[in-house]
Amino acid sequence: MTAISGKVSTDSASGGIRLGGKVLHPLWLRERVTEAHALDSISHQRLYQTAELDPDLMVENVLISENRKQLSLQFSDGYQAELNLAEIAIELGLAQNPESIPLPKSWQSSLEFKRFSWNDLDDPNEMKALLTAYFENAFCIMDGTPTDQDSLKQHARRFGFLRATNFGELFNVETKPAATDLAYTDAALASHTDNPYRWPVPSIQYLHCIANGVEGGLSTLVDGMAVANTIAEENQDWADILESTPVRFRYDGPTGIYEDTAPLIARDYRGYVNHIRFSPRLDFVPALDPETLTIFYAARRRMHELANDLAFQIQFPFKPGTLLMMNNYRLFHGRTAFNGKQGYRHLQGCYIDHDGPQCLYRMLAIGNTDTHVRRET
Numbered sequence: 001m002t003a004i005s006g007k008v009s010t011d012s013a014s015g016g017i018r019l020g021g022k023v024l025h026p027l028w029l030r031e032r033v034t035e036a037h038a039l040d041s042i043s044h045q046r047l048y049q050t051a052e053l054d055p056d057l058m059v060e061n062v063l064i065s066e067n068r069k070q071l072s073l074q075f076s077d078g079y080q081a082e083l084n085l086a087e088i089a090i091e092l093g094l095a096q097n098p099e100s101i102p103l104p105k106s107w108q109s110s111l112e113f114k115r116f117s118w119n120d121l122d123d124p125n126e127m128k129a130l131l132t133a134y135f136e137n138a139f140c141i142m143d144g145t146p147t148d149q150d151s152l153k154q155h156a157r158r159f160g161f162l163r164a165t166n167f168g169e170l171f172n173v174e175t176k177p178a179a180t181d182l183a184y185t186d187a188a189l190a191s192h193t194d195n196p197y198r199w200p201v202p203s204i205q206y207l208h209c210i211a212n213g214v215e216g217g218l219s220t221l222v223d224g225m226a227v228a229n230t231i232a233e234e235n236q237d238w239a240d241i242l243e244s245t246p247v248r249f250r251y252d253g254p255t256g257i258y259e260d261t262a263p264l265i266a267r268d269y270r271g272y273v274n275h276i277r278f279s280p281r282l283d284f285v286p287a288l289d290p291e292t293l294t295i296f297y298a299a300r301r302r303m304h305e306l307a308n309d310l311a312f313q314i315q316f317p318f319k320p321g322t323l324l325m326m327n328n329y330r331l332f333h334g335r336t337a338f339n340g341k342q343g344y345r346h347l348q349g350c351y352i353d354h355d356g357p358q359c360l361y362r363m364l365a366i367g368n369t370d371t372h373v374r375r376e377t
């Protein structure tokens with residue numbers, strides 16, 4: 001049985017069918033054919049051009065099998081197709097899709113979250129739990145990782161493929177003279193997102209603690225979705241201007257110039273906040289009329305206040321072996337100050353794309369037990 005109940009019939013107006021309370025277009029149905037001659041057996045890519053299908057195609061006859069697992073379709077060009085009703089039900093939103101990525105959940109400082117043990121992540125259920133926490137909260141923390149220099153590359157590759165930048169595949173966050181970024185000093189870092197001047201902006205950031213001999217230097221995280229939604233509740237004009245004003249972000253470094261222009265807050269097609277860009281040392285708003293800019297500056301000031309408000313923030317220390325994985329498109333991150341003369345503090349960082357953890361989650365969701373993203377050879 002499937003989640004689609006009731007009768008099926010052809011629909012003369014559209015040339016398609018009526019099923020599950022919906023009218024389905026004949027071309028939509030035809031593009032879901034999965035028979036061997038239509039799809040490559042390995043990649044499952046179509047072996048034909050959808051643009052070459054008859055634009056006036058119609059379904060002339062339709063039947064549901066007795067066990068309600070198959071849909072038999074006779075098309076006007078003579079093609080006979082068998083579609084899997086369970087797959088159609090998922091596409092119509094009438095059945096749960098096990099591959100669906102968990103939805104984001106807005107959080108504030110009261111968030112209770114689990115820290116995961118690196119050694120437990122060979123268990124597919126534990127890895128799935130970690131990924132679920134990551135998708136909901138936009139971060140997760142692992143303890144007990146090996147702390148060899150550069151071992152972060154191996155840790156991050158478990159979840160995806162490294163995104164190199166002009167700072168290299170890895171960057172070192174340690175106090176050093178003539179620092180090219182405030183991150184490399186012992187100063188506090190206000191809430192920000194990384195590298196909004198890049199195109200594309202690095203997606204997921206890892207921070208891996210190799211050594212920490214100082215007090216303070218706590219890592220801070222704030223949910224950009226909570227901040228954006230709070231601003232929208234407080235003042236819709238502020239939300240609108242932050243979501244529509246194109247701001248230029250620019251990094252003018254010793255070996256290159258990186259620049260991109262985008263609003264501070266973006267949402268996806270569902271309305272979820274899906275990209276926060278916030279780096280007040282690197283942003284340049286256009287010379288809009290003073291009235292508009294006054295609203296923009298008030299909105300950006302409020303964004304800064306909320307992003308640094310303790311009511312929205314969680315703080316945690318880095319111990320050797322701690323590995324933080326965070327969504328740089330959703331979270332603000334920062335750091336409390338510390339005294340660099342007190343001891344040596346060394347974190348390494350790197351980036352991967354969003355699709356790696358999503359791929360790993362889907363593979364686990366369909367029953368795969370490998371807890372690593374794999375390259376195709």
Ligand SMILES: [Fe+2]
Pocket residue numbers: 183192193194333
């Ligand atoms: Fe940063």
